[in-house]
Amino acid sequence: MKKTVVIGASENPERYAYKAAIALQKQNHEVIPIGLTNGEINGIKIINEKMDIANVDTITLYVGAKNQPSWYDYIIGLKPKRVIFNPGTENLEFEQLLQQNKIETIEACTLVMLSVGNY
Secondary structure (H helix, E strand, O other), X not given: OOOEEEEOOOOOOOOHHHHHHHHHHHOXXXXXXXXXXXXXXXXXXXXXXXXXXXXXXXXXXXXXXXXXXXXXXXXXXXXXXXXXXXXXXXXXXXXXXXXXXXXXXXEOOHHHHHHHOOO
16 A cells, blocks of 8 residues: 555546546555645545645656646655656656655556556
């Protein structure tokens, strides 16, 4: 079980962040959704603030590159083992910054990773 923070979470079932949170739950990963709007995903409240979270294994990003700079310090401060850049979130500058802080970066789709068993 990997504690996973979903950044860019939404309660809209059409959004990939929502689908990823559900898929992570189904595979028994602890999900912490962080988003800009209030709501919940399958009974889990979406957090609307950058709060401290201990022992984060993975952060999966659903925020575009132009909106990521305000997240840099927060994400690095959580000290995750890895950050997944889902399609459309790729950001070479941020990936290099994470790698300098000894955080693994992966350009991949969380949903695909879960479906093929290499999450």
